Amino acid sequence: MKRVVPRVMGRSSRSDTDGSPGWGPAAAAAGPALRAVGLTRTYGEDESLVWAVDGVDLDVPAGQTLAVTGPSGCGKSTLLQLLGGLDRPSEGEVWLGGRRIDHLGERALARLRRRSVGFVFQAHHLMHELSAAQNVELPALLAGASPRAARHRAAELLHQVGLAHRARHLPSELSGGQRQRVAIARALANDPLVVLADEPTGNLDSAATHDILRLFDELRAAGQTLVVVTHDERVAATADRVVSMRDGTLADDTRLDGNRGRRHGHGGTGLGGTGLGALLSWED
């Protein structure tokens, strides 16, 4: 069901043959997980017309982690909402897992979102009156899972995000970083085809950001397709690929995914770069 796709870029990259089991980049065999074709979203009309997203073509292969960066107002959040079926394009197409979704009816779209898309926002949007575990159970219950299965899955996910011991706490009893990890667990509840995150570390300090990045790295290693909108270069740097937006269009597309799957460095970079060693100079 999953195959290892070595995506090695650059001149001096060496092939990654030591891939420790379980950490190889994995991807579903069929087509891109997400596809945008001529995607356009305008707001307002006449002289107040804004082209928030302006003719974006984008393929996100299954198993890829993609970071979207760019100045404030360039259309990142709008793009993410279009990709996740939270908003409708003015023009163009959105394909999710090989299925066109932009012209689905409201109910079909809502059902698809629930099952196939996991959202993570800057503000965690957890239910205040529900415990961490109940928050994580909710999407599975809404998608029709049995209470037992939902409970089981929630426990598993909270363990995965390192919060098993906080399962019964209310969001107000958790730190910002912990809340965000609960939100990520919730996003994963229905094994979504894609996880879409908008500034997931926007409110976090660097230690909490580290925790989230470790988590994303594990998701990536497990083959989860992930699109992250971020202003934080360090978050973007952990993705397989970075696209930058300018005025609603994609201005740059950079691959960073040499040498993936390597959890413990043995030297060498595989990025086609010069290696971290080049940052150090022994002369004088």
Added chain:
Amino acid sequence: MQDVVLALLTKEPSHGYDLRQRLAAALGPLGEALNAGQIYVTLTRLEKAGLVVQEREDAPVRGPRRKVYALTAAGQERVAAWMAESAGPRADVAEFHLKLVAAAESGLADPLALVDARRRELMRSLAEAQRAALAHDTDSEAGLLLEGIALRLQADLRWLEACERAWSARAPRGEGEGNG
């Protein structure tokens, strides 16, 4: 500094004094330490290396005909090579800044293209540093160093954003409009 001086001679032959003025303008307070002597030392070295030659200025705007320095063919080649080569992982802010100034001045490269290339280069380094940081304990010695490296690269990338804004405002794409 040799490369910067060469690049500033691309548009037209210049007198050492003018070069110094141009550099001082680009460097601001950082250029205060730069004296005329240093420019002449550099020019003399470049002349010995066959990269520049001294010529008589042909039509002085004012005053007597001065000696100006002009690029030789070898000098032109070297500037072109410098423009094309990447800044390298340890290049500092002032060095890259001067490269952008020289690129715009000489018309040999689009500053925005240099910014893009630099961004990719730094992003790749940051990717390595950040991934390595994730694989190390934050409180370990190596983890601490990686944190410092990642933060510096991040700062460089943020500065490039500012470069992009400033240079796109200055140089309307396609129009090679010097500002001398």
